[in-house]
Amino acid sequence: QAGDPQEATAIYNAFYGDSTLPEKSIKEPLYVGSIKTLIGHTEGVAGLAGVIKASLCVQKGIIPSNMLLERINPVIAPLTSRLRIPTEPLSWPSLAPGVPRRVSVNSFGFGGSNAHAIIESYSPTKLTLEHFLCPRLLPFTFSACTAKTLIEVLECYDQFLQEHPAVDLITLAESLLKRRSAFSHRVFITAASIEALQFEIKIELEKRRSAAVPSIMYRPSHAPKRVLGI
The missing domain is CATH 3.30.70.3290 (Alpha-Beta Plaits)
Incomplete structure (x- = not known):
């Protein structure tokens, strides 16, 4: 079974599932969202709109809100202590020098086609x-x-x-x-x-x-x- 609760649970378990492991002792929140609240499911091109959205996010340094979101699925609600679902635009958190902005785009397409992409911001090399x-x-x-x-x-x-x-x-x-x-x-x-x-x-x-x-x-x-x- 696929859906938002399953995806949210998988994300939570991957990043915060076992806090005793060094690689999973992450304290920073992880911002999640979906563009489906605006345009619905794009079926055969599922994920393409997400890639465009992610590209704009890393370019502008803004985490957009999940528009038209009225209430959170009860299954997802317990996970929001770490998984943040923005309801208003947020400035990108401060990063260490040399660390790019990153957005992970996950797509469950119609007919079982799945795709995953990691979008990074580009910083041109300063020429001396x-x-x-x-x-x-x-x-x-x-x-x-x-x-x-x-x-x-x-x-x-x-x-x-x-x-x-x-x-x-x-x-x-x-x-x-x-x-x-x-x-x-x-x-x-x-x-x-x-x-x-x-x-x-x-x-x-x-x-x-x-x-x-x-x-x-x-x-x-x-x-x-x-x-x-x-």
């Missing part, structure tokens, strides 16, 4: 100055109309980096990606420092000077399709 200063890989794209001119482009940037060792890599990567024309022959390099970028460019130049290293060839999609190679 050191986070932005730490080395990270950046993408550098170089392009030219032909394979030969692509070598010349790489040589120019190699010379530029030697003359400007304090260049801002983030600005350079953005400029190459967003503010330069994209030609048909391209090469892509990742680096986290000026020295690493220079090293990768020199390796790419050695490859292209010593052998025919194919670059990425791009043909615009609007170009006419070739038929029999013509």
Whole structure:
């Protein structure tokens, strides 16, 4: 048999059933409720409304009241010393630093399908100055109309980096990606420092000077399709 009394009893026994056990010596109250008092049983999607409600609870830090609740089931009444059934909105209890808000959503669906989900609040990581200063890989794209001119482009940037060792890599990567024309022959390099970028460019130049290293060839999609190679 399923129903609110059975669920309430199971919750009570799980958290408060035997106070002699260390893991069950919980003194704080546990707030319980249901959205069925407002919308009834949603049958095939039972629990979905509860997930939405739980998500809003942890986002707003508010425990909503059980609206339209007139009286508590006599079987559940003895359990309310620990299981609190709010009749008005409550602010979320204070938590220790780093402890998220949590809501447990339990659903007994029509036809015997059961589901359980634990919803936690999300706290974005606070980024420090050191986070932005730490080395990270950046993408550098170089392009030219032909394979030969692509070598010349790489040589120019190699010379530029030697003359400007304090260049801002983030600005350079953005400029190459967003503010330069994209030609048909391209090469892509990742680096986290000026020295690493220079090293990768020199390796790419050695490859292209010593052998025919194919670059990425791009043909615009609007170009006419070739038929029999013509």
